[in-house]
Amino acid sequence: MNWAAIRAMYVSEMTRFFRTIAQSFISPVISTSLYFVVFGAAIGSRIDQVEGVSYGAFIVPGLIMLSVMTQALSNASFGIYFPKFIGTIYELLSAPVNFLEIVLGFVGAAATKALFIGLVILGTAALFVDVQIQHPLAMLTFLVLTCLSFALFGFIIGIWAGNFEQLQLVPLLVVTPLVFLGGSFYSISMLPPIWQKITLFNPVVYLISGFRWSFFGVADVPIGMSLLAIAGFTALCLGVIWWIFKTGWRIRS
Amino acid sequence: METIVDISDVRKTYAGGFEALKGVTLSIRKGEILALLGPNGAGKTTLISTICGITNPGSGTIAVGGHDVVRDYRAARRLIGLVPQEINLEPFSKVRDTVAFSRGLFGKPKDDALIERILRQLSLWDKRDARVLELSGGMKRRVLIAKALAHEPEVLFLDEPTAGVDVELRKEMWEIVAEMKAQGTTIILTTHYIEEAEAIADRVGVINGGQLLLVEEKTALMQRLGQKCLQIDLQEPVEAVPEALAAYGLELADDGQALRYTYDTRGESTGITRLLGDLSAAGLSLRDIHTEQSSLEDIFVGLVKEGAA
Numbered sequence: 277m278n279w280a281a282i283r284a285m286y287v288s289e290m291t292r293f294f295r296t297i298a299q300s301f302i303s304p305v306i307s308t309s310l311y312f313v314v315f316g317a318a319i320g321s322r323i324d325q326v327e328g329v330s331y332g333a334f335i336v337p338g339l340i341m342l343s344v345m346t347q348a349l350s351n352a353s354f355g356i357y358f359p360k361f362i363g364t365i366y367e368l369l370s371a372p373v374n375f376l377e378i379v380l381g382f383v384g385a386a387a388t389k390a391l392f393i394g395l396v397i398l399g400t401a402a403l404f405v406d407v408q409i410q411h412p413l414a415m416l417t418f419l420v421l422t423c424l425s426f427a428l429f430g431f432i433i434g435i436w437a438g439n440f441e442q443l444q445l446v447p448l449l450v451v452t453p454l455v456f457l458g459g460s461f462y463s464i465s466m467l468p469p470i471w472q473k474i475t476l477f478n479p480v481v482y483l484i485s486g487f488r489w490s491f492f493g494v495a496d497v498p499i500g501m502s503l504l505a506i507a508g509f510t511a512l513c514l515g516v517i518w519w520i521f522k523t524g525w526r527i528r529s
Numbered sequence: 530m531e532t533i534v535d536i537s538d539v540r541k542t543y544a545g546g547f548e549a550l551k552g553v554t555l556s557i558r559k560g561e562i563l564a565l566l567g568p569n570g571a572g573k574t575t576l577i578s579t580i581c582g583i584t585n586p587g588s589g590t591i592a593v594g595g596h597d598v599v600r601d602y603r604a605a606r607r608l609i610g611l612v613p614q615e616i617n618l619e620p621f622s623k624v625r626d627t628v629a630f631s632r633g634l635f636g637k638p639k640d641d642a643l644i645e646r647i648l649r650q651l652s653l654w655d656k657r658d659a660r661v662l663e664l665s666g667g668m669k670r671r672v673l674i675a676k677a678l679a680h681e682p683e684v685l686f687l688d689e690p691t692a693g694v695d696v697e698l699r700k701e702m703w704e705i706v707a708e709m710k711a712q713g714t715t716i717i718l719t720t721h722y723i724e725e726a727e728a729i730a731d732r733v734g735v736i737n738g739g740q741l742l743l744v745e746e747k748t749a750l751m752q753r754l755g756q757k758c759l760q761i762d763l764q765e766p767v768e769a770v771p772e773a774l775a776a777y778g779l780e781l782a783d784d785g786q787a788l789r790y791t792y793d794t795r796g797e798s799t800g801i802t803r804l805l806g807d808l809s810a811a812g813l814s815l816r817d818i819h820t821e822q823s824s825l826e827d828i829f830v831g832l833v834k835e836g837a838a
Contacts, residue, residue, distance in 0.1 A: 278603070278636040279636075280633045280634075280635075280636045280637060280638060281633060281634045281635070281636055283633060284629075284630050284632075284633025284634045285634065287630075287633075288622070288626070288630050291622070291626065292621070295621065358619075359619075362617060362618075362619065362620070363613070363615055363617030364617045364618065364619055366583055366611070366613050366617055367611075367617075367631060367634060367676070368634070369581075369582055369583045370581040370582050370583055370606060370609065370611050371606060371634045371635055372602065372603040372604075372605075372606040372607050372635060372636055373634065524585045528583065528584055528585045529543060529544065529584050529585070
C-alpha cells in the first residue's frame with residue numbers, strides 16, 4: 277500500500293474542508309435548528325409520541341441520517357468531480373496508486389467530513405431535546421458505515437457526472453426523496469399497509485431504522501437486516517468503483 | 530547507451546475509432562533530451578499519456594527503467610514526472626502545498642528541504658504561500674514543473690512546455706530543461722515549435738499521423754536531410770534567369786538583384802563549381818555570395834509532406 281499517497285490525498289481533501297469550515301459547521305447547525313422548530317415544536321406538539329418516544333427525540337436519528345447521507349454524497353461526488361473538471365486528475369492517474377488507495381484518500385476524507393457534521397447535528401439536537409443513546413457503539417458503527425457507503429456512492433456519481441447538473445441530479449432526484457420517504461420523520465408503522473410494503477424496497481429505510489434502534493431500541497425492520505443492507509450497499513459500491521478503475525470508465529480515454 | 534524508456538509497437542485507437550498511434554517503436558536513452566516534433570493531432574500527447582497511464586493502453590509494450598507500465602505500474606510510474614500541456618492546477622491551494630502533495634502522491638516521505646530547493650530553482654520560493662490562482666501564467670507552468678519534480682523522477686515528460694508562452698518565458702523553460710539534464714534527468718518533450726527542438730534537443734523524433742517518421746541525432750538529422758541555399762548577389766540586376774542557366778532551377782530574388790540556388794548537401798556533387806563557372810560564362814558579375822543552412826522546420830515540412838504523399 278502507498279500510505280504516503282493515501283495520506284496526501286486525505287490531507288489535501290481535508291484542507292479543502294477546513295478552508296470552508298465556517299460554512300461546513302454553521303449550515304448544518306442552522307438547518308437542524310430549523311427542523312426542530314418546524315417539526316419538533318410546531319408539528320411535534322400535535323403528535324404525542326411515536327413508539328413510546330417523544331416526537332422531538334424520535335426525529336433526531338432521522339435528521340442526522342438525512343444530513344450525513346447528503347453530506348457524504350455531495351462531498352465525495354464533488355471531491356472527485358472537481359479534479360476531473362479542472363484537469364488535475366491527470367496527476368492521480370499517472371501516480372503509483374491503485375483504486376483502493378484513491379478511494380481511501382478521497383472517500384475517507386468525504387466520510388470524515390460527513391461524520392463530523394453528523395456529530396455536530398447530534399450536539400445541536402441535544403440542545404433542543406433529551407437525546408438518549410441506548411447502544412452507543414452500534415450508533416457509531418451505523419453512523420460510520422453510512423458515512424462510508426454514501427461517500428462511496430457519491431464517488432461513483434462524481435466519476436459518472438459529465439457536468440455540474442448531473443452532479444446535482446442524483447442527490448436531488450433520487451437520494452433526497454429516498455431519505456425523506458425512508459422514515460426520517462415518521463415510523464413506517466404509521467403508513468397505510470400497502471405503503472409499508474412498498475417502503476421496504478427503499479434501502480434507506482434499513483439504515484434509518486437501524487440507526488434509530490441504536491438510540492431507542494425500537495426499529496421498523498430487524499437490526500440484522502439493517503446491517504446486511506448497509507454491508508451489501510457498501511460492497512456494491514466498492515465493486516462498481518473497482519470496475520471503474522479497471523476499465524477506466526469515464527476517467528481514462 | 531543505456532535505454533530508460535522502451536516503447537515497442539504501441540498502437541492506440543480511441544473509442545470513437547480514431548487511430549492515434551499506429552505502431553510506435555522508440556528507445557529513449559538515459560540522460561538525453563528527446564524532442565518529439567509533430568503538428569497538432571500527430572499523436573504526441575497520446576504517446577505520452579499512454580506511457581504515463583492517463584489513457585488506456587492499446588496494444589504493444591512500454592517499459593520504463595525495465596518496468597512494464599501496465600503490469601508493474603507502481604515501479605514504472607515512480608520514475609516518471611509529467612508536466613501536462615494544459616495548466617491543470619487546483620486554483621485554491623498554496624504553491625508549497627500542491628508541490629508537497631505531488632511528492633506524497635508518489636509515495637515519497639515529506640521533505641521540506643527538497644521542496645524548498647525545487648521552488649528556489651524554479652524562482653517560486655517567494656510565491657510559496659501564494660494561492661495558485663494569484664500566479665501569472667508563466668508561474669503556473671513552473672508550478673506544474675515543480676510538481677513533476679517533487680518526487681525526484683528519473684524521466685521527465687514535458688508536453689508542449691512552451692505552447693502559448695512568450696519568448697522570454699520560453700528561453701527560461703529551455704534553461705530549466707538544460708539544468709534538469711545537467712542533473713541527470715532524462716527529458717522527453719513534445720513540441721510543434723521546431724526552433725525548440727533545434728535549441729535544446731539531443732535527438733529529434735518526428736511524429737505525424739500516429740507514426741514515428743524518424744528519430745535521429747539532431748545534428749545528424751540536419752546534416753542528412755539539410756538542404757542549403759546559395760544566394761548570389763549580382764552587380765547588375767537581371768529581369769529573368771538567363772537561358773543558359775535554366776538547368777539549375779534558379780530563383781530570382783530581391784527584384785532581380787540576386788539569384789538563389791537550392792542544393793542538397795546529401796548529393797555527391799552540389800553543382801556549385803559548375804554553376805559559378807556558368808554564371809561568369811553568362812556574363813553575370815557577382816557582388817557577394819552566401820549560403821544558408823535549412824532549418825529543422827524545412828526538414829520537418831518536407832518529411833510531413835512526404836508522409837502525406
